[in-house]
Amino acid sequence: MSKPPFTVNKRVAVLIVLLLSFSVSKGQLADTLKEVKIKAKKKRFISNDERINTYAPGQKITSIDSITLRQYQFQSVANLLAQQSPVFIKTYGINGLATLSFRGASAAQSQVYWNGVPLQNAAMGMSDVSLLPVALMNKINLVYGSSSAMWGSGNVGGALVVENEKPYFDTTNVFHHSIYAVAGSFSQYQLGLRSGFSTDKWYVAINGFGQSAKNNFSYVDGTTERKMSNASLSSGVGLLQVAYKADSKNIVSLTGWYQQYYREVPRALFESQSVKNQRDESLRLLADWNRTGKSVHTSVKLSYIRDYMRYQDTLALLNTINASNQLYAEVAARFALGKRHRIMIMTPVSVQWVDSASISKTNTQNRYGIAANYLYTDLKSKLRVALSLRGEAVDNNSYLLPGGNIGYDLTSWLTLKANLQKTYRVPTLNELYYNPGGNRNLLPESGWSTDAGYAFHSRSVSRVVLNHELSAFNRVIDNWIVWFGGAIWTPHNIATVHSRGVETDNKLTVGLGKLNLHIALNTSYVLSTTVSSHISGDGSIGKQIPYAPRYNGQVNIGFNFRQLYFNYNHTYTGYRFITVDESQWLIPYNTGNVQLLYTLPVASNNLQFTAQCNNVWNKRYQVVNGRPMPGINLLLGIRFDVDY
C-alpha cells in the first residue's frame, strides 16, 4: 500500500488555531464584509477571459461571488457547486470521483477550463471536480449551454471556468500574506498559506495547503449502523504564479500548479469490504504572454498538463497506472473596429497522449483549430450580437462550428438573451483506444443547442434589490456515446438524446441599515430523454438518461450584519435513474447547510473565522447508488490576512 503524500499533524493544526485565536485584539471593528462581496458588478469583470466578458452577451453565465468563494474556501469546487448551483454533481461518495452534468449533459460534455486552458483528463475527457480546491481560485464562472465555436470540443452542456488571481502590478510594493488552519468532523485538518507581493514590475504569489481526513463517519447499511473505514484522505497542493511586466504593453506570466491526493476508496454498500486506494498527481504549467497594443491585444498561451493516477485494489489484483498528457498552445488577437465592432481570433492547438498499459503511446489525439469571434454593439449599447465560427481538425477529421448569441437591453432593468450553437464532442482517447473495449469507429457526438431567456435586475440604489434570471434551453445530440457491456465495456454511438428545460436564478436583498438580508432561489428543470437508438428493443426511448435529475434547486437565506455573515443553504435533488430505461432509481434528497463568516480587523489586517455545518438535518442519502454520504459534519477555520 502506498503512503499518503502529506499528513497534517492534529496537534500542529490545533496549536495554530489557538495561537491565531489569542492574537485577536478586541474592539477594532470595521465593516469589512462589504469589501468581499461581489467584486465587480460590471459583467466584463467577472472573468479574465474575453470569451466570457465580451463574446457571450446572450449566454447565461453565473459568477460565484467572492463571499460565496470565502464560505467554501476550505472545500472543493464539487461541494460548492453541489450546494450553490443547479449543475448536478455526480459524487461517488466520500473520496470518490465527482463530475459535472450541465443541463442533462454527460460528464464528458461538461467541460472545465483553468485560466482558459481545457483541464479535463486527456484520456477520460472529464474532470474530477472534487480535486479542484476553491482555495486556489479567484474567480469561478459557470457558462450554461453550448459554445463549442468559442470553447471547442466537449462544450455541449456548459463549462466551468476557474481562474487564479490575475497578476497585478503596484508601484507601492504590496505584500499580502494569509495563513489558515481548519479542523472539522471526521478528523479533518487543513493548513494553508498564501503569500504574494507585487511591485511595478513583478508579481509573485504562492498558494498551498495540506490536508488530511479520516472520514470515518457513521452510515446505515440496511438496518445496521456502521463506521466508514478505508476512507482516509491526504493531499498536498501548491500553486506558484510569477508575472513580469516588461513595459507598459507586455506582461509575461508563468503559473505552476502541482497537487497530489491520496484517497482510500471506501466500500460501497454492496461490497463486503474495500482495500482500494487511489493516488492522483497533477502537474499543470501555463506560460502566458500578453501584449496590449494601441489597437490590437495579443496573447499567447502555452500549457502542459499531466494527470497521473494510480489505482490499487489488491482484492481484484488491480494496480493500474495511467498518466494523461496534454500540450496546449493558443495564440489570440483581439481588436476593435470603431465603437461598434470587436473581433477576436484564436488558434488553439492541442496534443494529447496517455502513458498507460491500456493505451498505446502511438494513439494520440491532435487538435488544430482557428476560431473567430465577432461582437456588434449598437450605438446605445442596448443590442449586443456575438457571432462565432470555429474550424477544427481532430486527427484526420475536420469540423465547422458556427454559433451566435444576442443580448438586448429591453429596458434598464430587463435584458433579453438568446444563444444558438452547433455543438460537438470528439471521442476521448479512452473511448477510441482503451484496451479492452475501445472503439476506433466512434463518431463525434454532435447537434444543435439553443437557449433563450431574460435577466431582470432591479435598481441597485434601492434598499430592495431583486435579481431574477430565467433561461430555457433545447438541445438535440446525435451519436450520443454510451458505454455498455458486462465483462468488456465498449462505447458505441447509440442514441439521439433530446435535452430541454428551464432554469431560474432569483435573489432578493434587503438593506436595513447595517443589516442586509438576502434570500435566493435557484431552480432547474431538465428533461433529457433518449429519442432514438440503434439497440434492438431498446427500453430507453422516451426515458430520462441516467444520473440527470429532472429537478433540483437551492435556497439560500441569510444576512450580514457588520462583520458577521450568516447563510442557510438548502438543496433539493430529485430522482436519479440508474438505468437508461428508468427501471432502477435513487430517491430524492434534501440537505441543509449553514455557513458563518466573521471578520475581525486587527490593525490593518484581518482575522477571519469561518464555520460550515454541512447536512445539518443529518439526512441519510446517496448521490450515486450504494455510496453513502456523510451525515451532519462541521468544518471550522481561521484565517489571518496580513497586508502591508
Next chain:
Amino acid sequence: MGRTYFQNIISGILGVSLLSACVKDKPTEPDTKPPATTEPSGNVYTVCEGSLGNGNSTLYLYNYKTATDHGNIYETVNTGSKLGDVFQSILRIGDKWFLCINNSDKVLVLDSTRKQIGVINIPKPRYILPVSDTKAYVSTLFSNKVYIINPQSMSVSGTIDMPYQNPEFMVMRNNKAYISTWDTACGNIYTIDIATDKVQDAIAINNRAPHGLAVDKDGNLWIVSGNVYKGKQAAITQLNGKDEVMQTFYFSAKSDVIKPVFNLAKDVLYFIQVDYNGGTDNNGIYRMNINDIQLPKAPFVAAQKFQYFWALGVEPQSGNIYVGDPKGFIQKGAVAVYNTEGKQVNSFAVGVGPSSFYFE
C-alpha cells in the same frame, strides 16, 4: 412606471419560473407485485448479474408451463433486500438455494421459498459444484483458491489451492471434479480427488485460459478456452473418458466463445459467440453436433448490430433454447425462447444483465 406594474411583472416572472415544471418526477411503480407463491415445476430462474459497481443484480423467475412471470423473486420474498453486486450463478442443493454474488464476496443461502437463511463469506465466488450431501466446491475469481463448503451447515470447511488463478467452471465426471482455471498462463484443466480434496491431474488442452465445461452423451468433456482481449485465441477441446484430447477446434482471432451447454440428448453443443464491438460477424448463438469435424459457420440465432447474448440455457421439458439479451447491461434485459428449429416461440423481460438460467 407604477408600482402595480412593477409588482405584476415580478409576480409573473416568478410564477412562470416556479411553475414551469410539467413532468412528474416520481417513477412509476408496478401496479401489482408478481406472485411470490410459485409452481412446483416448470420454473426457470434467470440470473441477472446487474452491471458491475452498481449493486443491481436480481433473480427473476418465470414459469414456462403456466407462462407466469414472478418477476424479481428474491426482492419480492425478502421484502426489498438487494442481492448485491454481480450475481454470478445459482444452484439448488437439496432444499436450499445457493447464490454466488461475486463482487459482494458472499454466497447467499435461501430456503425452498427463496427466503434468505444464511450467508457464506467467500471472496469473489463464481460457481458451485456439489460433491456430496455435505460437501461442495466454490470457485473464485482473482485467487487460486477453490473453497470447500458444507451445504448443510452453510459454512466453509476448507480450501483447495489450484496451480493457477481464477478457478472457474467445474463439472463432475468419472467421480472426479474437473476444474477450469481461467488464467491466460494456464494450458491445462485439473482434476480433483473428491475424497482428499487434492489436485490430482493436469490435462493439457492445446490452448490457454480454460473457462467453460460441458459433458456430452458419451461422457466426453468439452472445454471452452481463450481470452480474446488478452491475446488468447478461443478454442473448444474435446476430452474422452480417459482424459485424452480427441480434437481441438480453434476459432478466428476475434471470436470470444462462452457458456457451452448441451441439448437434452446431449449430442448438440450450443454456445455463444460475442462481438463486444457491436458487429454482427461471429456474434450470436451457435451450435454443432458432437460428431462435427468443423465449427459452425452460420449462427443458430444471429445477434443484431449493437447486440450480443450473455445467457444460454436448454429447457429440460421441450428442449427449447433460452437466450438472454442484456441490452448493454444498462437497462432491463430480455429472454427469447427458440425451438430447436430456431423459431422464436416466447419471450419475457428480466432484470439487468441476464447471464444464466437454472431450470427447476
